[in-house]
Amino acid sequence: MSTGTDVSPSYDEDQGSKLIRKAREAPFVPIGMVGFATIVVYGLHKLKSGGNTKMSVPLIYVHMAAQGFVVGAMTLGMG
Template identity: 80%
Template sequence: MSTDTDVSLSSYDEDQGSKLIRKAKEAPFVPIGMAGFAAIVAYGLYKLKSRGNTKMSVHLIHMRVAAQGFVVGAMTLGMGYSMYREFWAKPKP
C-alpha cells in the first residue's frame, strides 16, 4: 500500500544544532540572553566562596536578580529590534 503524498516537513528533518542556528537567526537576542544568564550564574557560583560575611541567601538573591535583569534587558532589546525591523526599516511599496 503506497501513498502518493510524501509529507516531509523541514522542521522534523532538522537536528538540534541546525534548529538552534535557525532560531538564533530569527531572534538573535534570545541566545544572547541565554548566554548572559549562564555567564552571570557561573560568575555568581565562582564568587560564592569569597562572598565575605554576606549570607548565602542574600548572595543567591542578588545573583538571581542580576541574571533575570540581563534576560529581561535582552528581551526588551530584541523586541525593540524586531519592532524597528518590522515597522521602520521595512521598505515602503
C-alpha cells in the first residue's frame, strides 16, 4: 500500500548548482562546451581578419574543428 509520500526527490536546485553537479558526474561535457566555444570564437576572429578569403571555406573548417572537439570529448568521457 502507498503511504502517500512522494517517491521522487523534490528539492530546490538553482541552475548554478545543477551545472556543478552535472559537471562532477560527467566532467568531459563542460570541457567539450568550452572547447567548442573557444574554437568558434577563434574561427570568427580569424574570419574577420582574414581579408579577401571566401567566407564559406573558413566556416566549414571551424565547424569541423568544433564538431571534432566535441565528439572527442564525448568519446573520452565514455571511456
